[in-house]
Amino acid sequence: MSLGAEQLERLAALARLRIDPGEAPALKDALERILGLAEELAAADTTGIDPLANPLDAVQPLRADTVTESNRRDAFQAIAPAVEDGLYLVPRVVE
Amino acid sequence: MASETPVTASSLLEALDQGRCSAEELIRDCLDRIGAVDGALNSFITVDAEGALAAARAADADRAAGRAGPLAGLPLAHKDIFCTEGLRTSCASRMLDTFVPPYSATAVQRLATAGAVTVGKTNMDEFAMGSSNETSYYGPCRNPWDGDRVPGGSSGGSAAAVAAGLVPAATGTDTGGSIRQPAALCGITGIKPTYGRVSRLGMIAFASSLDQGGVMARSAEDCALLLGTMAGHDPADSTSAREPVPDYRSGLTMALDGLRIGLPRRWFDASLDSAVGDRLRAALGELEARGARLVDIDLPHNHLSIPAYYLIAPAEASTNLARYDGVRYGHRCKAPLDLEDLYTRSREEGFGAEVQRRILIGTYALSAGYYDAYYKKAQQTRRLIRQDYLDAFTGVDVIAGPTAPGTAFRLGEKIDDPVTMYQEDSYTLGVNLAGLPALSLPVEPLGGLPVGLQLIGQHFDEARLLALAHRYQQDTDWHLQAPPPPGGAA
Structure with a gap:
């Protein structure tokens, strides 16, 4: 199992993480070792076996399409890093 | 309450019921002990002295007025992964260092409604990702039996706080062993219920198909008491089970004659510390002497739990942790360029090294071109692992084995090598992948360090595990042994 430098960068971009260039070699080594564990799975014959996503085989329950929650915008926005007039603030996207 | 023998939650409630002490006295006592020893132990991230005293006084008033809930005045700590309205909930991450939730987890709410008093929030591995409590942003928690050793993880703070007698019980969560392994390493009793038994609402998500809340306490009796309050269907959690919750406390005395206990052959081989194996065999012998039958079983795919889990859990984590974007809550970097x-x-900046590694692994396993070979293959293997357990349960009632491969290890011993750390979970991961209930209870210690016996049950059969552990604890007192007082005085 080996990860190319370009692959590591692509993963980081997908995950919205920035990798410190100084830490990249150690990180790459750790990720390779962890992914190396996955090779053990080759020992399992999974032909025709359905993937298991929920250990109880539960399915998503449905409920009546009615409003059950109250508006708590102020409480939720009170913990946001930056808000104004009920809106979340982010750096300008459109000039 | 400050005595040589640790006090159980059940005995504290009895003392409160009989008016031998007040809730306020109990809470002051807890706060004093935390103040005296937790500087060295670091089992708490946040202590809510003011809130706890106010809740204790309210519990005392409720008792006086004859309207007290069943847990009125009982001091409890919550793992800092459970949202507590108005009280900082960090998940031991810089990402949530200043996060004060606008609501409480269902499990927290149910315990509070029953009258339990939240003393504070306990230390843990960051986002519950770790087996030693060393990935916490707030520094490692130490094992009360030996301060140079880890308490286990991820619910290390809850385990250490209970073991050190700072609180009689605490909540924990278990995604791959995070209640059972620290319970084993700290010499307490901890139960991870069936997946879906305890609501996940307000429990900060790590791996949603594996996460489950539970109890860490001195005894199986205390676990029964608290689990009965926490468990049950929650319409606000779509994965919450609708199965009725039995009265675990009255179930403690169920007949266990002829109970068949399955021992997975490969769990007692060379990968297990041989002295730990001897301790476990001695405990199993005692259960046999009380009428249980020991049966050899095989779980042919269980050794694949580590690779299956360390793809599935990171995949789910990478998805769950995508919500931390610096916009709606949580850490935001200074002066972003765009x-x-x-x-x-x-x-x-917000995530530590282990969390970042898991996000990257999960991203890899879910990405185009790798999904089938990694994520799907792991989920198929997960079905085989679950089937092994279901097959075994056609011939046995309970499965028993080690909780951890050894006793508590030293701080720093495994933290630099994630793959070595992951081996710590060999005996616990399969249970989460299969969604089964399991508990760890202390047996005879080894070289002054606790050893845990793991009992695994069929889906929704927590009551039998609690009854079996209770039976053992009726005749032994390993669960009541306290670590040496801090400072080394014997």
Whole structure:
């Protein structure tokens, strides 16, 4: 199992993480070792076996399409890093 | 309450019921002990002295007025992964260092409604990702039996706080062993219920198909008491089970004659510390002497739990942790250049090394071109692992084995090598993948360090595990042994 430098960068971009260039070699080594564990799975014959996503085989329950929650915008926005007039603030996207 | 023998939650409630002490006295006592020893132990991230005293006084008033709930005045600590309205909930991450939730987890709410008093929030591995409590942003918690050793993880703070007698019980969560392994390493009793038994609402998500809340306490009796309050269907959690919750406390005395206990052959081989194996065999012998039958079983795919889990859990984590974007809550980097920089730098600064590794592994396993070979293969293997357990349960009532491969290890011993750390979970991961209930209870210690016996049950059969552990604890007192007082005085 080996990860190319370009692959590591692509993963980081997908995950919205920035990798410190100084830490990249150690990180790459750790990720390779962890992914190396996955090779053990080759020992399992999974032909025709359905993937298991929920250990109880539960399915998503449905409920009546009615409003059950109250508006708590102020409480939720009170913990946001930056808000104004009920809106979340982010750096300008459109000039 | 400050005595040589640790006090159980059940005995404290009895003392409160009989008016031998007040809730306020109990809470002051807890706060005093935390103040005296937790500087060295670091089992708490946040202590809510003011809130706890106010809740204790309210519990005393409720008792006086004859309207007290069943847990009125009982001091409890919550793992800092459970949202507590108005009280900082950090998940031991810089990302949530200042996060004060606008609501409480269902499990927290149910315990509070029953009258339990929240003393504080306990230390843990960051986002519950770790087996030693060393990935916490707030520094490692130490094992009360030996301060140079880890308490286990991820619910290490809850385990250490209970073991050190700072609180009689605490909540924990278990995604791959995070209640059972620290319970074993700290010499207490901890139960991870069936997946879906305890609501996940307000429990900060790590791996949603594996996460389950539970109890860490001195005794099986205390676990029964608290689990009965926490468990049950929650319409606000779509994965919450609708199965009725039995009265675990009255179930403690159920007949266990002829109970068949399955021992997975490969769990007692060379990968297990041989002295730990001897301790476990001695405990199993005692259960046999009380009428249980020991039966050899095989779980042919269980050794694949580590690779299956360490793809599935990170895959789910990478999805769950995508919500931390520096916009709505949580850490935000200073002076972001643009939106991309805001996301990326906030996440890089907010997450520690192990969390970042797991996000990257999960991203890899879910990405185009790798999904089938990694994520799907792991989920198929998960079905085989679950089937092994279901097959075994056609011939046995309970499965028993080690909780951890050894006793508590030294701080720093495994933290630099994630793959070595992951081996710590060999005996616990399969249970989460299969969604089964399991508990760890202390047996005879080894060289002054606790050893845990793991009991695994069929889906929704927590009552039998609690009854079996209770039976053992009726005739032994390993669960009541306390670590040496801090400072080394014998």
